[in-house]
Amino acid sequence: MEWIERLNCAVNYIEENIKEPINLEEVSKIACCSPYHFQRMFAYIADITLSEYIRRRRMSLAAVDLQNGYEKVIDISLKYGYDSPTAFNRAFKSVHGIAPSQAREEGTILKAFPPISFKITIKGDSEMNYRIEKKEAFRIVGISEPLETEVEKNFEIVPQMWGKATVNGIIPRLAAIMEGVPWGLLGVSSCNELENWRYYIAVASNQPIESDLEEYIVPSSTWAIFSGEGSNQSIQELEKRVVTEWLPTSGYEYGNAPDIEVYLNADPEHAKYEVWVPVTKKAN
Numbered sequence: 001m002e003w004i005e006r007l008n009c010a011v012n013y014i015e016e017n018i019k020e021p022i023n024l025e026e027v028s029k030i031a032c033c034s035p036y037h038f039q040r041m042f043a044y045i046a047d048i049t050l051s052e053y054i055r056r057r058r059m060s061l062a063a064v065d066l067q068n069g070y071e072k073v074i075d076i077s078l079k080y081g082y083d084s085p086t087a088f089n090r091a092f093k094s095v096h097g098i099a100p101s102q103a104r105e106e107g108t109i110l111k112a113f114p115p116i117s118f119k120i121t122i123k124g125d126s127e128m129n130y131r132i133e134k135k136e137a138f139r140i141v142g143i144s145e146p147l148e149t150e151v152e153k154n155f156e157i158v159p160q161m162w163g164k165a166t167v168n169g170i171i172p173r174l175a176a177i178m179e180g181v182p183w184g185l186l187g188v189s190s191c192n193e194l195e196n197w198r199y200y201i202a203v204a205s206n207q208p209i210e211s212d213l214e215e216y217i218v219p220s221s222t223w224a225i226f227s228g229e230g231s232n233q234s235i236q237e238l239e240k241r242v243v244t245e246w247l248p249t250s251g252y253e254y255g256n257a258p259d260i261e262v263y264l265n266a267d268p269e270h271a272k273y274e275v276w277v278p279v280t281k282k283a284n
Contacts, residue, residue, distance in 0.1 A: 002282070003248050006031045007045070007118045010038065015115050018057055019079055024149060033254040036191030039151040041254075044243040046116055049152040056113040059095040062088075063110045066103040073100050128238075128246055130226045132279075137220045140186060141209045142174055142202025144216070147191060158187070158199055165201050173213075178203035182276065187261040190216060221257035221278045224250070229272045235261060238275055252279035 010031040014022055028038040042050045058080040065076050077088035077100075092100045096110050103110060145161055147154045165171050171185065178184075181204060188200040200216055209215060224246075228238045239259075247253070257278035264272040 003253060004118050007041065011116055011118070014054065015057070018054070018061065019081065021081060022054060034191060034256065035149065036151065036189065036197065037254045037259075040239075040259075041243050041247075043151065044240045045118060049150075051150050051152065053113075053116065055091055056095055056111075057115065059092050060111065060113040062092060062100070063096060063103050063112075066100055067110075069104055076100070128226060128241060129228075130224055130246070132222065132224055134222045135181070135220065138180065138204055138218050139206055139215055140188060140200060140202040140218060141177065141205045141207070141213050141215045142186070142200050143170055143212075144190075144198045144200040144202075144214060147189070147197035147199050149197060154199070161199065161201060162187075170201065174201070174203045177205045177207045177209075179206065180204040182260065182262045182274065184262040184264045184274070185266075187263070188216070188218065189259045191258065218260070219257050221255050222280065223257075223260075224252060224277045224279045226275045226277070227273070228275070229270065231269055231271065235271070235273055235275065242275060242277055247277075250279075251282055253282055254278065255280040 010027045013027050013030050017023075024035045024038075028035040031038045031041070033041070039050045042053070046053060048056075062076050062080050065071055065079070066073070071079075073088075074085055077083075077085050080088070082088035082091065089099055092098075092103075095113075096103065098108065098110075102108055143161075143165065145157060147157060174185065183204070186200065186202045186204070188202055189197075190200065191197040198216075202216070224242070226238055226242055226246075228234060255278035259278070260276035262274040262276060264274065
């Protein structure tokens, strides 16, 4: 229950500071996880990204202010963090489907998005296979690109990386130097700090590397390792189940290490894979 309570406290912090730039590091501290993991948990549980939720809440409150009729549109725009009236108009229209000036008209239909609240719902309709392993730090080698701190922007960056790696011959080169555990082609989200988020396509290896490759040391951690198979898209479904079904009642919480996807074969339609989630035991 503490896990859900912390998420709700984080949402309360957002609500109390909704008119200010939200400090992602502060809100994630309240939830006792990294900014990256908080955004992923939020999106999986709420079925909406954190940035979109914040925008909807601001535009919901802005609509009330507009209907009250006391403030100018430009003042309401500044009130909710939009320096440009054009940006405010665009955000307002994306939520309500009309321009802010139209919100003052009698009979106008607007959308209300109340503050979100989390609670545990136990599903348990299908089994999840997992194991807990403690692993010392290990070296991976491969390629990487920077990630955005708004997680949804990375939904374009990461697939593009895999596409380029397939075309330019990086993947077979990595497969040739793969050794040790985890055995497989790795997708590593190194986002356990607020700055310098990066995504690696890599393999575990201690071999010397060529100049166009790079290395990263995955820190020592305890891992909850989940296995699955299906299309490559099904790995996201497994990750969502880990967060929404397993983690709340597991006795564990997120640890301070990267998330790892391990691809055990090269068939995108019948993939076999593992999801490595860093965890720590909850304090009693």
